[in-house]
Amino acid sequence: MQQFISVNDVSNINSLVKKSLVYKSNPLMDQQLGRGKRIGLLFLNPSLRTRLSTQVAAANLGMEAVVFNVDKEGWALEFEEGAIMSGNTVEHIKDAAPVLGKYFDILAIRTFPALKNKIDDYSEMYINQFIKYAGVPVVSLESATLHPLQSLTDIITIQEEMNKAPESFNGRRPKVVLTWAPHVKPLPQCVANSFAQWITAWEEVNFIIAHPKEYELSEQFTRGAKFTHDQNAALKDADFIYVKNWSTYNDYGKIYENDPAWMLTEEKLQQTNHAKVMHCLPVRRNVELSDEILDSPFSLVTQQAGNRVWAAQAVLSEILQSIK
Ligand code: CP
Numbered sequence: 001m002q003q004f005i006s007v008n009d010v011s012n013i014n015s016l017v018k019k020s021l022v023y024k025s026n027p028l029m030d031q032q033l034g035r036g037k038r039i040g041l042l043f044l045n046p047s048l049r050t051r052l053s054t055q056v057a058a059a060n061l062g063m064e065a066v067v068f069n070v071d072k073e074g075w076a077l078e079f080e081e082g083a084i085m086s087g088n089t090v091e092h093i094k095d096a097a098p099v100l101g102k103y104f105d106i107l108a109i110r111t112f113p114a115l116k117n118k119i120d121d122y123s124e125m126y127i128n129q130f131i132k133y134a135g136v137p138v139v140s141l142e143s144a145t146l147h148p149l150q151s152l153t154d155i156i157t158i159q160e161e162m163n164k165a166p167e168s169f170n171g172r173r174p175k176v177v178l179t180w181a182p183h184v185k186p187l188p189q190c191v192a193n194s195f196a197q198w199i200t201a202w203e204e205v206n207f208i209i210a211h212p213k214e215y216e217l218s219e220q221f222t223r224g225a226k227f228t229h230d231q232n233a234a235l236k237d238a239d240f241i242y243v244k245n246w247s248t249y250n251d252y253g254k255i256y257e258n259d260p261a262w263m264l265t266e267e268k269l270q271q272t273n274h275a276k277v278m279h280c281l282p283v284r285r286n287v288e289l290s291d292e293i294l295d296s297p298f299s300l301v302t303q304q305a306g307n308r309v310w311a312a313q314a315v316l317s318e319i320l321q322s323i324k
Contacts, residue, residue: 001318003131004139006146006194007201013155014202019317020156020310021163027060027313033320034063040104041067041141044126045112049281050141050149053308054108060313061320066104079129097133106319107134113144113188115253121145122218137319145221147190150280151198152311157304158205158240161276173206174239175273179231180211181288182258186247191280193221195242200224210234214256218249231262238272243279243289266292276300 003009010016023029039058041051051067058065068074077096078089085092100107109130113121121144131138140148158176162169178195192209196217199207208226209217216227228234235241243264248254263286269275279301283289293299 001137001315001322003137004148004315004319005127005131005143006140006148007151007198009148010152013152013198014204016152016314016318017156017159020152020307020314021160023060023313023317024307024310027309030317031060031062033317034058034061037062037105037320037323038064038066038103039106039108039139039316040100041065042100042107042109042130043067043069043141044071045110045142047110047141049305049308050110053305054139054141054149054312054316056309057312057316060309061316063105063316063320079125093129094133097130098135101133101135104136105323106137106139106316108139108141109143110141111143113190113253115186115188115247118249118252121252122220137323139315139319142190144188145190145218146194146197147280148194148198149308149311149315150191151194152315153304153307154195154242154278154280155198155202156307156311157278157300160303160307161240161300169239173204175237176205176207176240176242177234177238177275178207178209178225178242178244179234179264180215180262181243181245181264182260182262183245183255183284183288184258186253186255187245189217189246189249191244192217192246195244196222196225205240208234212257212259212262214248214250215246216249217246232268232271235268235275236271238275241269241272241275241277243277243283245288260287263288263290264293265290266296269293269298274298278304281305 075090111126127143
């Protein structure tokens with residue numbers, strides 16, 4: 001693997017999932033693989049899980065991880081080609097990225113969208129400029145449109161649950177629902193885009209997206225998915241429910257309604273097939289998801305967040321093998 005930006009960088013999803021689960025049962029089995037190698041984790045935005053799980057994954061592979069909170073500690077970077085840098089930006093990515101490429105064997109980057117201009121965000125200029133100028137493999141820690149380490153984790157978690165109770169899925173594909181949830185502020189579409197992209201590429205489940213009118217996602221990432229505006233219809237007989245808010249895509253970056261009726265409740269779970277509930281975290285309790293669900297045995301959120309380590313470890317392992 002030369003980079004990890006989207007599902008398109010993965011030749012076989014099932015192999016990567018399997019590798020992740022092997023690491024989960026034997027975390028230190030490849031401790032020599034990353035010996036003498038260094039990864040730079042660059043954050044232009046906050047993180048808890050992505051930062052720490054990737055550091056743990058790197059340590060498990062014997063690599064050194066250096067975290068750099070670019071937004072707080074670094075020079076203000078310019079990303080536009082040909083920019084006249086007479087404003088607030090101090091250093092061009094053309095100059096900074098090659099330097100980082102000299103310090104690190106792998107660069108991993110988190111760059112959220114600004115949610116001001118769809119064309120700008122969906123061009124993925126920030127991460128693409130790192131890829132263009134770094135000269136070393138780049139891993140997305142969540143970009144403007146996608147969150148691939150989260151999506152790999154989500155599939156690992158679904159597969160793990162399927163492995164635990166194979167009789168429940170004997171001869172049938174699990175039903176997976178991605179449902180929009182209320183939130184108090186506009187959030188990126190990354191997690192929803194990425195989950196849709198990975199789950200449709202995986203081809204192991206029946207997948208439907210439920211959202212209020214006006215919350216359509218980009219066709220670029222959701223091709224092959226079914227859609228409904230009827231959350232209850234989607235939840236019927238569901239095996240897995242992925243709860244996530246996202247802001248509008250068409251009239252970009254807005255929240256029109258914060259309808260509490262879309263919050264998943266225990267009552268709504270009754271119509272499912274004892275569905276397990278997923279969320280990438282952080283979660284706004286009793287806005288996106290109720291306490292009663294998050295604190296119930298149906299919630300997979302802690303297991304899911306724990307699996308972030310094994311997803312990152314499998315991806316770093318694949319990249320290390322390609323640069324040995
Ligand atoms: N799910 C996720 O990416 O969490 P963090 O934002 O805390 O890294």
